Amino acid sequence: MVIPLILDCDPGHDDAMAILLAVADPAVDLLAVTTVAGNQTVDKCTLNARRVLSLAGVSSVPVAQGAAVPLARPLRIADDVHGGTGLDGPVFAGEPAVPLSAYSAHDVLVDVLRTGPATVVATGALTNVARLLIDEPDVASNITEIVWMGGSTERGNIAPLAEANAYVDPEAADVVVRSGVPFTMCGLNVTHQALVTEEVLARFERIGTPLARVCAEWMTFFASTYRELFGFAAPPLHDPVAVARVIDPAVVGCVDANLVIETRGEWTAGATVVDLDGYTGRPPNAKVAVSLDQQAFWDRMVGAVAALG
Template sequence: MLAAGDPAVELLAITTVAGNQTLEKTTLNARRICAAAGIAGVPLAAGCARPLVEPLVVADDVHGKTGLDGPRFGEPAVEAVPEHAVELLRRVLTGHPEPVTLVPTAPLTNVALLLTRYPEVVPHIREIVLMGGSTERGNRTPAAEFNVHVDPEAADIVFRSGVPVTMCGLNVTHQALATPEVLARFEALDTELGSLCVELMSFYASSYRRLWGFASPPVHDPVAVARVIDPAIVRCAEASVAVELRGRYTRGATVVDPYGYLDRPVNALVAMELDAERFWDRMVAAVGALGRRGAEGARTGTA
């Protein structure tokens, strides 16, 4: 919704992957959000149904059985295109007149497959700004953040690809807290979409209180989008980032080395600090714009 509703970026495509739920469910959820937010004319494609090496592990303890528990959704009118997400990405990248930024907010399986199967797309990628990893502790294991933990081999491919990478990990997304004051701002939009956002974040809040003791839940994925919209919202530092693939207790951890202890070259920008006020201003404005657009379409009978 942030990418579709903020005028600073052009949303070229939406892709799904197995992650917090199965591919079937994440694709349905993407269709549901597009329908609810009035996002039309943007191709949506399903991608990989499992990680590169290990079986899929979902996060139904956090996001519920649907992967998007909380609101009740009707049957979405938005359909996915028949091509695989990797093929859609290749087509969009090579067909666009300028390099494109990829913003993966899930396991990196699709992106890793794109880079290994079609290395010729690399010059067409401006950067990869991802939500995943952490400079500190994890949220799936003590050391590993969920998106990287689900498919660490894919994350390793992305970080070693040579493409500019910005990592927005838990250390910065935990600064994007959906406090009661934030929820009140979405409710004050007085739109169906604003109320939907409150329902989504309220369900998520109950999970975070139960599992991690957070008074207010962090919203992770929009932080990566915000970094693309306005880099000043997310302050970053250069570092070497390696993905642990073999550790008995640390598999999937992102080893962030800003001081050069490991004598590895810098391969990423790592998000460190969030301007939360500016972040929420852009979020509320984007949802407000989509909500007004949807209300106008309902009045005029257009989509």
């Protein structure tokens, strides 16, 4: 059965690849792309989402702009990782073919969910999703599951204990985790297993299409910033892991655990506190990703780009 899917994102190089996977893989039906500020300002993230869909030759998926700022904090963008456009690398000229929806992300989320159940994959800050849960609880009850690329069971990547998507809006993450909607967290501990090695880049280059070449350029730029900032020999392609979890749960292994979001810590705001060993006695409230079938993941990702031609 094909899974109806909404992708809420902040493109971003890895978000761009997540869009392509969601568009091309036959296991999911991408109903809408909504954007949120995070990797860059929301207007740049929205433009990037439109560019990605235009490159993929997809015009039937609406792109709607969402929250420009977090629920309660100033916005911190990741231009040190993703560059001034949020999608640095290839140079794009002119307006993308895919238009911006006349409706807000909030309105599009409401309209899509009113038509029936759907899975929400979020690969940025959870601001849009939290606002939906707060303002439209009846409509939000049609969310089958929220699968989030964010957090970590271990260290962070923007603060010692905070991953960037959690750090940008921990209050929103807290709302979503407490909501009771089925929730899966694909954090750094598993996305750091999705490394864009030279072998992986070669697979994309062998496809030989203009889209595949752009993907290789995106990942090459992303590799350069990860090498400079974090010392990675190969960058992790975070966001498509969350889409892959929906496409085939066997690709991303999860465990049930209690998850809480730190919102008040002086040094730990945005930390995703995962009780893997039952120390707290609190019941599990989330599925937490712990393993990745790397071969199956890259087969899906490369196959998606090849299928788009």
